[in-house]
Amino acid sequence: VIIYGDLPKHKENVIYLSNHQCTVDWIIADMLAIRQNALGHVRYVLKDGLKWLPLYGWYFSQHGGVYVKRSAKFNEKEMREKLQAQMKAETPMYLVIFPEGTRYNPEIPKVIADSQSFAEKEGLAILKHVLTPRVKATHVAIDTMKDYLDAVYDVTVAYEGTVDHKGQRKLAPSMTEFLCKECPRVHIFIDRLELKDIPEEQMYMRRWLHERFEIKDKLLIEFYDAKDSTRRNKFPGKSVHSKLSLKKTLPSLLFLGGLTASMLLTESGRKLYVKTWIYGTLIGCLWVSIKP
Numbered sequence: 001v002i003i004y005g006d007l008p009k010h011k012e013n014v015i016y017l018s019n020h021q022c023t024v025d026w027i028i029a030d031m032l033a034i035r036q037n038a039l040g041h042v043r044y045v046l047k048d049g050l051k052w053l054p055l056y057g058w059y060f061s062q063h064g065g066v067y068v069k070r071s072a073k074f075n076e077k078e079m080r081e082k083l084q085a086q087m088k089a090e091t092p093m094y095l096v097i098f099p100e101g102t103r104y105n106p107e108i109p110k111v112i113a114d115s116q117s118f119a120e121k122e123g124l125a126i127l128k129h130v131l132t133p134r135v136k137a138t139h140v141a142i143d144t145m146k147d148y149l150d151a152v153y154d155v156t157v158a159y160e161g162t163v164d165h166k167g168q169r170k171l172a173p174s175m176t177e178f179l180c181k182e183c184p185r186v187h188i189f190i191d192r193l194e195l196k197d198i199p200e201e202q203m204y205m206r207r208w209l210h211e212r213f214e215i216k217d218k219l220l221i222e223f224y225d226a227k228d229s230t231r232r233n234k235f236p237g238k239s240v241h242s243k244l245s246l247k248k249t250l251p252s253l254l255f256l257g258g259l260t261a262s263m264l265l266t267e268s269g270r271k272l273y274v275k276t277w278i279y280g281t282l283i284g285c286l287w288v289s290i291k292p
Helices: 024-034 048-052 056-062 076-088 109-121 136-145 175-179 202-225 246-264 267-290
Strands: 002-005 014-018 042-047 066-068 094-097 151-159 186-193 239-241
Touching (some): 014 024, 024 042, 024 151, 024 186, 042 048, 048 056, 048 066, 048 267, 076 136, 094 136, 186 202
Parallel strands (some): 002 186, 014 094, 042 066
Antiparallel strands (some): 002 239
16 A cells, blocks of 8 residues: 555544545545544445445445435435534544546446546536546535534545556456455555635535546546656655554454354354344345435
8 A cells, every 4th residue: 555645643534535446445445544543434425226235235324324316316405414413423524425426447438438528518627537526425515514524635546557558547456356466556645635725615616626636637647647657657746655553453353253253153153144144134225215
């Protein structure tokens, strides 16, 4: 894990804005949070369909996650109420938002082309390595929590090994590929932004957010396409190879591994494990359909 930019060592209440390429992006937020002793503070803004995930859909909802629908179906009131409830409970906030709304996937060029066409129609800069960001969730989150937040983290993520022999960008690694080390390094650029520097009106924030994604695009162009090959596969500026000590990860591994093993090694434990997935999923789906 190679980190660039300004990542505070102490925990803060923040909104985390990032480009989105694959499921590993969710884990990148955890990687940064654990380096600030804030791993349990991570919550996500998620597309509505994910609430039906077995067990996890219910878990994310109970852990402060916010499910949102796209475009005209976006429910601003519902999102504000969920965030206000979290603030009222004084919940630590490390709220992860992917403003593109969907993954940047080079194997689906139509999505990229549609995004670029929309930007051109709206008079916005056309972006190459990211999609045109959507502002609604970001605006509602910042506007609702502006007096609760310490900062906004603007995060740009790039995975090594995602360019083919022709120099064309490939699909970002799946979770399995990432865990099997098919991506040797992940590069993370963090820009810590003060709330006072972010416009409050949605119309102006939309322009501001697009300008932030223009900065991301320039970083990624440098990473993937720099004419000087020695400047590829890294972001400009100083970087730190960020390693974690065993004390940050080993206790959780031993606890969760021991708990899972103790269930799977006995017949009664295996039955309980299966029933938890079946009945937990049914109860969870019922719960999120009533109270997202």
